[in-house]
Amino acid sequence: MNIKQLEAFLQVARHKNFTKAAVHLMMSQPAVSFQIKSLEEDLQINLFERSEKKVALTEAGRLLYPVAMQMVRQYHKIRASLDDLRNLKTGHLQLGACPAAGEILLPRLIGAFREQYPGVKISLQVGGSSQVNRWLKERDVVMGILSIPVQIDGVEGQPWLRDHLAFIAPTWHPWNGAEVKPNDLLRESLVIRETGSGSRQVAEQQFLELNLSLEQFAGILELGSNQSIINAVRAGLGIGLVSSWTVRDDIARNNIGVFTVPGLTFEYNLYLAWNQPGAEGLAVSTFRRFLLNHEITGRLLDDIS
Secondary structure, three states, X not given: OOHHXXXXXXXXXXXXXXXXXXXXXXXXXXXXXXXXXXXXXXXXXXXXXXXXXXXXXXXXXXXXHHHXXXXXXXXXXXHHHHHHHHOOOOEEEEEEEOHHHHHHHXXXXXXXXXXXXXXXXXXXXXXXXHHHHHHHHOOOOOEEEEOOOOOOOOEEEEEEEEEEEEXXXXXXXXXXXXXXXXXXXXXXXXXXXXXXXXXXXXXXXXXXXXXXXXXXXXXXXXXXXXXXXXXXXXXXXXXXXXXXXXXHHHHHOOOOEEXXXXXXXXXXXXXXXXXOOOOOOHHHHHHHHHHHOHHHHHHHHOOOO
């Protein structure tokens, strides 16, 4: 049983005539007769009583009619929904992102994407890179942005944007605007992201290259977001390391100080990762291409303070 058979059945039942049904369906009368015959053979029962003067539904035909109508309507509804999705008039993107991307970059990019595709619903969860990695693995999100490479079966990834960690200090601190020797850092308490976060891994790796470790600092305060680190540093709890994207606005407004350390650049990639490589939905592939168009993303992100 297929849709063509059911559509032919419905039109013959409505018009009580094979020829009129054929005109409505823009088919030949023999083609309509073939569809009805095939349907009756599939169901192994007669659906019409035929005579020279009229065509009438049998009892089986009357039972099938409302069911067939519902099936055909549902089929066309599904086709319309798929056509909308094919043209990206609808869809749902579940995204997961590390704080630098989720709190600063994506809101602006999602806004621009929604201007082009207003029918696409987007849900965004923000968490550490290890948490985004877990969301991808458990299929809670269809795309993630992380500060560490992804190594999960069934998930593909590639570098997206470059970022670096910035050293910050209270505006009143003597290091504000200065160049500080690496060993002098150890006199201060360091406010940094929690163990397992991408930025924490970047920091630990570069400190190690200069024979420094976090245990050598006067104190360590671990916090779960970039904004909490910025707030703690402003309160005088130590110097901090945060994504350069997240602190630009505070630096521009002179709410926080910044300093540099020769030999420590803390550069790293933000990575895009997505499920079902080669078979992802249209909304996912379109949003991925949108993010990877660096002409668009560069223009949208250039004016972030």
